Amino acid sequence: MRFVKISFSFLLALLSILQVYAQSNADTVRTIKIDVLVGLQFDLVRFNAKPGEMLKLIFSNSDDMSHNLLITKPGARLEVVNQALSLSEKGPSMDYIPNSSSVLYSIPVVNPNQFRTLSFTVPKQEGVYPYVCTLPGHGFIMFGAMYVNSDGKMPDIKDDLNIPPNRRETDHAVSSNQSMKHNEHPKEIKALHPYSPISPYLYRVFIDGASPAAIAVSLTKDLSYCWDAGTCRLRFAWRGGFLDNSELWKGKGDVSAKVIGEVFFRDHTDFPFYLKDRGKIPEYDYKGYSLINRYPEFHYTLNGIDFFELILPKEDGSGLIRKFRIPNVKNTVWFNTIPLDGAIYESSSGKWQENTLKLSASQAKEFIITMSKKERDLK
Amino acid sequence: MKSNSINKCFISVFLLFASAHLWAQKVNQSYRVETITMPAGLTSENGAVEFLPDGRLVASFTRGEVMIYNPLTKEWKLFAEGLHDPLGILVISNSELLVMQRPELTRIKDTDGDGQADLYEKVTDDFGLSGNYHEFNYGPVKDKDGNLFIALNSSSGGGDIRAEVRGEINPLGRDKSGKGQMFSNTPYRGWVMKLSPSGHLEPIASGFRSPNGIGFDLEGNLFANDNQGDWIGTSALHHVVKGRFYGHPGTLVWEKGWNKGNPFFLPIPVLDSMRTRGAVLFPHGIIANSPTQPIVDATGGKFGPFSGQLLVGEMNRERIVRVMLERVGGELQGACIPFLDGNGLRKGNNRLVFGPDGSLWVGQNSHGWLGDQGIQRIIYTGKQPADILSMNLTEKGFDLVFTQPLNKTTALELKNYVFRHYFYKYHSKYGSDQFDVQNIAVTDMQISEDLRKVSLTLSSLKPGYVYELNLGDIKTASGEELTNKVICYTLNKLKTSSL
Numbered sequence: 001m002r003f004v005k006i007s008f009s010f011l012l013a014l015l016s017i018l019q020v021y022a023q024s025n026a027d028t029v030r031t032i033k034i035d036v037l038v039g040l041q042f043d044l045v046r047f048n049a050k051p052g053e054m055l056k057l058i059f060s061n062s063d064d065m066s067h068n069l070l071i072t073k074p075g076a077r078l079e080v081v082n083q084a085l086s087l088s089e090k091g092p093s094m095d096y097i098p099n100s101s102s103v104l105y106s107i108p109v110v111n112p113n114q115f116r117t118l119s120f121t122v123p124k125q126e127g128v129y130p131y132v133c134t135l136p137g138h139g140f141i142m143f144g145a146m147y148v149n150s151d152g153k154m155p156d157i158k159d160d161l162n163i164p165p166n167r168r169e170t171d172h173a174v175s176s177n178q179s180m181k182h183n184e185h186p187k188e189i190k191a192l193h194p195y196s197p198i199s200p201y202l203y204r205v206f207i208d209g210a211s212p213a214a215i216a217v218s219l220t221k222d223l224s225y226c227w228d229a230g231t232c233r234l235r236f237a238w239r240g241g242f243l244d245n246s247e248l249w250k251g252k253g254d255v256s257a258k259v260i261g262e263v264f265f266r267d268h269t270d271f272p273f274y275l276k277d278r279g280k281i282p283e284y285d286y287k288g289y290s291l292i293n294r295y296p297e298f299h300y301t302l303n304g305i306d307f308f309e310l311i312l313p314k315e316d317g318s319g320l321i322r323k324f325r326i327p328n329v330k331n332t333v334w335f336n337t338i339p340l341d342g343a344i345y346e347s348s349s350g351k352w353q354e355n356t357l358k359l360s361a362s363q364a365k366e367f368i369i370t371m372s373k374k375e376r377d378l379k
Numbered sequence: 380m381k382s383n384s385i386n387k388c389f390i391s392v393f394l395l396f397a398s399a400h401l402w403a404q405k406v407n408q409s410y411r412v413e414t415i416t417m418p419a420g421l422t423s424e425n426g427a428v429e430f431l432p433d434g435r436l437v438a439s440f441t442r443g444e445v446m447i448y449n450p451l452t453k454e455w456k457l458f459a460e461g462l463h464d465p466l467g468i469l470v471i472s473n474s475e476l477l478v479m480q481r482p483e484l485t486r487i488k489d490t491d492g493d494g495q496a497d498l499y500e501k502v503t504d505d506f507g508l509s510g511n512y513h514e515f516n517y518g519p520v521k522d523k524d525g526n527l528f529i530a531l532n533s534s535s536g537g538g539d540i541r542a543e544v545r546g547e548i549n550p551l552g553r554d555k556s557g558k559g560q561m562f563s564n565t566p567y568r569g570w571v572m573k574l575s576p577s578g579h580l581e582p583i584a585s586g587f588r589s590p591n592g593i594g595f596d597l598e599g600n601l602f603a604n605d606n607q608g609d610w611i612g613t614s615a616l617h618h619v620v621k622g623r624f625y626g627h628p629g630t631l632v633w634e635k636g637w638n639k640g641n642p643f644f645l646p647i648p649v650l651d652s653m654r655t656r657g658a659v660l661f662p663h664g665i666i667a668n669s670p671t672q673p674i675v676d677a678t679g680g681k682f683g684p685f686s687g688q689l690l691v692g693e694m695n696r697e698r699i700v701r702v703m704l705e706r707v708g709g710e711l712q713g714a715c716i717p718f719l720d721g722n723g724l725r726k727g728n729n730r731l732v733f734g735p736d737g738s739l740w741v742g743q744n745s746h747g748w749l750g751d752q753g754i755q756r757i758i759y760t761g762k763q764p765a766d767i768l769s770m771n772l773t774e775k776g777f778d779l780v781f782t783q784p785l786n787k788t789t790a791l792e793l794k795n796y797v798f799r800h801y802f803y804k805y806h807s808k809y810g811s812d813q814f815d816v817q818n819i820a821v822t823d824m825q826i827s828e829d830l831r832k833v834s835l836t837l838s839s840l841k842p843g844y845v846y847e848l849n850l851g852d853i854k855t856a857s858g859e860e861l862t863n864k865v866i867c868y869t870l871n872k873l874k875t876s877s878l
Contacts, residue, residue, distance in 0.1 A: 029402060038747045052831070064537045064559070064608070065668075065748065066810060077751040091848060092664040093813055112608075113559035136664055137695045137726060137749050187744055191420030193444060195457055203443060204463035211545050212510030213482035223865060229501075230508070232547040251747035253464075254538045255511035285487070288485070288500035296499075350839060 024359035029056045029119060034144075036063035038251035039289065040133070045144040045163040048152050049122040059107045060115035067133040068095055069107040071146065072118075076102035077130035081139030096134045104129065122148055128162050192245075200294045203243065205257045209233045209266070213286070217296060218242040221317035225259065227309075232300040233272050236313070237265040237320055239373070262371040265320075265342040273302050274334040278356075305329055319343065319372035326364050333364040343371040407862060409683060409764040414722035415740075415754040418446065418455040423752045425742030427468040427478075428732045438742060438754060439465035439478060441733070443846030445487065445496070448754075450734070459487050459496040466591075469519045469527070479516045479529055482508055482545070506531055506572065507546030507565025507582040512538045514568060518593050520601070525576045528583075528619075530590040530603050533561035533569035533627060540564055552629040556641035560609045560807060562629045563589050569630035571603055571619050582633060586625035586654060591621070591729070596704070597687050600711065604670040604691060607663050612803030612811030614670050615657025616691065616702055618711045625807065626654040643807070651805050654741040658711045659702050660803065660845050660869045661691075663810060666715050669694035669748070673702065674731040674739075681737025683759045684782050686770060690718055692728035692741065695749045697721045698739070699728060699757070703769050708872035714770040716866040719757060725752035763857040767866055768831075770848075772874045776821070776837040777846070781861075784830035795851030796821045796835055800844040800870075819846070826839070830856060842873050 032055055035043045049055060059069045072080045083098035084091065095108035105120045124130065125148070132143040145162035147154045154160065158168050202217040211230025218224050225237040240261020247255045271281040282302035289296040298311040309323040326333065335357040337345055345352075348368040350359035359367060417423040425439035427498075436448040437458065445459035445468070454752035459478075468480035474489040481505035487496045508514060513535030517528040534540065540548070546565040553562035563569045571584045571593065576832040596602065605611055610627045617625050624631065628642040630648055639645060660866040661667035675683050689702040689837040701718035702764055704711045727750025730742035739757040744750050769780045789795060798821060801813035823836035840846075850864040 040749055062537075065536060089662065089665040089849065092662070093816060098663065113809075136668065180769070192422075193442060193460070194418040194421035194446070194455065195460075197460075202461040204461060204480060205479075205540070206463075206510050206512075212508040212514075212541055213545055215506065229504075230543075245442075252512050253747070286483075286501055286504065288498070290490075290499070290825050291497040299500075317864075 029054045031056045031058060033058045033060070034069065034131075035060045036067055039065065039139055040142040041141065041164065042069075042131070042133075042144045042190065044338045046147060046154060046157075046160065047144075047165045048147045048149070048154060050150055050152075051122060051126055051148055052348070053122045055120060055122055056334075057107070057120070058115055059110055061110040061112055064112050065135075066109050067138065067142070068097065068109045069118075069131055070097060070103050071105040071129055072250070073102045073104060074127040074129055077132050077139070077143055081132060081134055084134035085136060091136065096136070098134075105246065109135070115312045126150070130162065141196060146373045164238075166377070176355055191356055199242075200296075202296055203245070203257070205243065205245070205248070206231075206253075206255075207243075207257045207259070215289075215296070216243055217311070219295075219311070219313040219320075221313040221315075222261070223313045223317060223320065224259075225311060225320060227296075227298055227311070229286040229298075232286050232298075232307075233267060234309075234320075235267055236263050237371070238263040239317070246374055263342075267369060268338045269336040270342050273307075274336065275305065275329075276331040280335050314370065314372065316320070319370065322369045322371065323366075324364075324369065325366050329361050329364045331361055333359045333361075335359065335369065342374060344374055346370040346372075349367050403859070405862065407719060407722045407764075409760055409762045409862075410719055410722065410757050412719075413724070413758060415448070415756060415757045416453065416678065417753055421446070423453075423732055423754065424744045424746060424750075425752070425754060426464065426466040428730045428740050428742040428754060429468045429470045429476075430732060430734060431473050432469055433473050434735050435473075436468065436732075436754075437468060437476065438741060439468055441675060441744070445476070445478065456494060457718055458494070459499075463861075464515065466515055467529070469520045469521060472724055474526065477502060477519055477527070479518055481514065481516060482625070484516075484519060484527075484529060503574055503578065503580045504545075505565045507544065507647060509534055509544040509546075509565045509568070510541030511535055513561070514590070514593065515589075517591060519574070519595055520598075522595065522599060522601070527574040528571060528593060528601060529574065529621040530571045530593050531568050532585060532590065533563050533588050533629060533819070535567075536598055536609075549632050552632040553631070553642040554641065554807070556872070559809070560629075560643070561627060563627075563632060564629075564818055567630075567633050569627055570633065571601075573621075579806075581635075583621045584619050584623050584705060585630040585634060586627045587617075587621075588627040588629070590617075592670070592692070594673040594689070596677065599678060602658075602673045602689065604673055605657070606669050607810050609807055609809050610805065612805060613663040614661040614667055616659040616661070616670070616673060616689070616715075617655070617790065618658045620655070623654050623655045625657075626650075626718045643796075647806060654870055655774045656843075657869065658663045659713050659715050660867070661700065661715055662813070662847065662867050664846055665847070665865065666692070666717065666867055667693040667695070667698070667700050669731045670700065672731050674733070676733070678733055681759065682733065682739060683764060690739065691715075692730060692731055693785050694727050694729060696746075697724045697726050698732075699724070699739075706739065707772055707874050712869050713873045714771075714866050714868040716767060716770075717863045724755060724757070725751035725753065750801065764862055765787075766862045767850075770866055772840075772868065772870065773834065774876060776835040776840065777848070777868065779835065779848075780831045781831050781833075781855070783859070784856040785826070785833070786856055786858065787826065787830055788828055789851075789853045790830065790833060791824070792853075793821050793824060795853050796824070797849045797851065798837060798846055799849075800841065800846050802844050815844075840870065840873060843872055844870050846870055 130145040199218045210228040226235045233341035238261045244258040285301045287299040310322040310323040349363040350357045426439040443462040448847045463481040469477040484502040486500040503571040511534035515532040518529035570582045590603040593603040607614045607821035629644040673689045691700040699718040704713035729744040771778045798819040801816040803811040820838040825834045
């Protein structure tokens with residue numbers, strides 16, 4: 001044991017001399033870049049290094065919490081992590097770096113959007129050298145491995161016990177995806193919910209092409225639509241699948257839900273309804289929805305008048321049936337469309353004046369607008 | 380297949396290691412932790428736990444589910460689905476809830492009695508929503524007059540605002556040059572809001588970065604925890620008072636009549652003079668890194684001796700924190716101490732609620748940060764803890780009251796009371812180091828006749844500092860070791876004889 005200690009401190013002294021030497025020859029040094037992914041992970045979980053090689057490690061932190069990076073002796077990761085934990089209240093002022101012979105090199109705490117570099121000489125002894133963040137709690141999942149050998153070999157990533165379990169696959173972390181493509185290899189399917197969603201069902205979700213207060217609804221017949229509670233209108237409709245939320249649910253959710261399928265309608269009007277004064281956008285206020293046989297019926301007011309809108313799939317899957325109720329309407333209602341919005345319109349009552357449907361107060365109390373996907377778009 | 384079983388084997392060994400070594404836990408004989416079995420298929424990232432009047436637990440989850448758990452039959456049932464990141468529930472009745480989700484506060488009701496919600500009514504959405512991923516919403520909690528309070532997270536500089544937002548945009552609420560700082564480009568991000576029974580939503584206090592969790596104490600004081608980061612040197616418990624600003628600058632642009640331009644560019648001393656400091660600071664890496672919901676122990680002793688104190692969840696550790704407050708110079712301040720470490724408790728302790736039997740239910744979450752998933756329950760075994768019951772500032776130092784009489788010999792040793800003080804800087808940088816770290820000598824001490832109260836005299840007391848006390852090997856009269864040995868008092872105001 002004693003011999004080992006002496007030889008190790010000798011090695012350390014030698015290393016620090018080499019390090020000085022390395023810094024003066026910085027341009028010949030190979031650079032390794034490590035960043036941080038969401039969910040306490042290094043983006044690079046393993047890399048090769050040659051014994052005695054000089055390396056420059058750039059540790060950047062694009063996460064929104066602070067991290068450090070310690071390179072430990074082979075097999076000493078948990079020991080160092082626990083030593084860091086036992087620093088207790090002294091941890092912050094020591095950058096969570098314990099005074100330990102098992103710590104070979106360290107990069108102190110790097111705050112979000114900062115980076116630090118470390119130039120060092122790779123140990124001459126071949127082996128697997130862990131690197132780890134030792135902030136409290138991080139060290140048990142946030143680590144990687146530097147493989148020091150001259151043959152440049154690393155085990156198959158699937159069998160690599162030196163990297164976190166969730167990184168032992170090349171696949172994405174979330175395999176659950178309702179709209180898995182048929183040509184993909186079958187993966188372990190994880191349920192999305194404690195029940196199997198059966199259409200119709202909905203998600204309040206961030207989705208492109210609507211305000212952040214959007215509601216995405218899956219209908220039967222492979223139809224879906226996005227109704228926007230932020231603007232009180234149907235924004236777009238699509239056919240094919242529903243949503244892929246896997247990215248949205250994976251980490252912090254800085255993405256939008258992905259629309260699966262083909263959008264066949266998008267509202268381009270300045271507003272779908274005018275009340276009384278044609279051309280004037282009414283003041284809208286979202287009120288909520290109730291589920292009728294699981295279909296949401298949206299409730300909103302336009303200029304203080306209650307509107308109810310229930311959207312159903314057309315039996316042949318070619319479009320949407322929109323059932324409107326405006327029980328207390330006292331004046332004319334105009335329903336606006338724009339040619340080229342992707343739909344053909346029919347109405348249960350009222351009179352079309354070019355692209356605008358004019359409904360008298362009595363007609364507007366209850367009416368249906370059917371929107372079909374334009375023929376030429378059908379395959 | 381082979382690699383799969385190796386993986387599993389490794390994971391279990393790994394977990395064994397992790398739990399065996401973590402923070403050198405002692406077995407806590409006063410509290411035990413039970414894990415609730417979650418329904419199959421549920422990604423149980425918990426956003427809220429509450430109890431219905433009929434004794435069932437209601438819980439919401441990141442993927443939009445609201446589920447009800449019957450503690451007697453241990454069965455889960457779906458109540459509502461499709462919500463956008465529901466992070467708070469207020470129970471109205473067995474069939475009606477208010478749920479705080481991203482876009483709005485929503486009334487969710489089962490009107491036909493089939494056990495599932497069929498009405499989703501907007502209660503308020505009178506605040507901005509830029510679609511930034513960090514715009515979490517918290518609450519609601521209700522005061523005795525029926526007002527509701529919610530808290531709106533600031534937006535993250537790690538992301539942006541969407542092409543289409545809800546509400547007006549004020550570019551002054553962001554410092555685009557300073558990378559990564561949180562911001563407030565749409566109304567009232569970073570504010571605590573009050574919703575009157577008539578439905579009017581009023582902004583009441585600003586300056587919050589990430590106030591994940593709000594709650595009342597028994598006297599009706601409102602608290603919100605904020606998370607360490609830019610402008611927040613270390614996480615803090617804030618006493619929320621109308622009209623006050625708690626430190627994060629971007630939020631100021633939504634103050635009525637704000638005319639000072641981009642608040643990020645005001646001199647720091649100006650901002651500092653405007654802000655109210657945390658009533659209790661949670662030293663980072665020592666007490667908590669990401670405190671969540673504060674809940675008052677209103678169990679009247681069913682949960683042990685800490686009745687009236689606050690418990691606070693911690694995301695980053697297997698820990699619940701305890702907070703004790705007192706009024707000094709007219710303001711609340713006080714101390715924080717770990718309440719429970721490990722003993723089967725997981726990380727990600729995000730939501731807390733007391734059950735009808737006085738046990739504490741804990742909902743866990745990670746949401747892409749450090750944490751865990753699921754629901755656990757902490758039960759008081761009836762064995763009196765060996766702990767600090769309270770820490771109070773005196774004119775000369777601190778009084779400590781313990782839950783049990785102390786062993787006189789160990790309690791009277793001055794070396795068993797090691798104080799140091801430090802402060803955290805108020806600046807745009809992410810977090811703050813501890814500054815002016817100094818050991819503060821205990822110059823005198825007294826112990827009460829019942830051996831439960833120790834009065835310590837310190838060589839100096841300075842406002843604006845955290846006083847961290849590390850206890851040595853003090854034993855109780857019955858020879859027990861103390862469960863927690865570090866306690867941190869936030870000294871904002873000195874105690875003077877006239878007050």
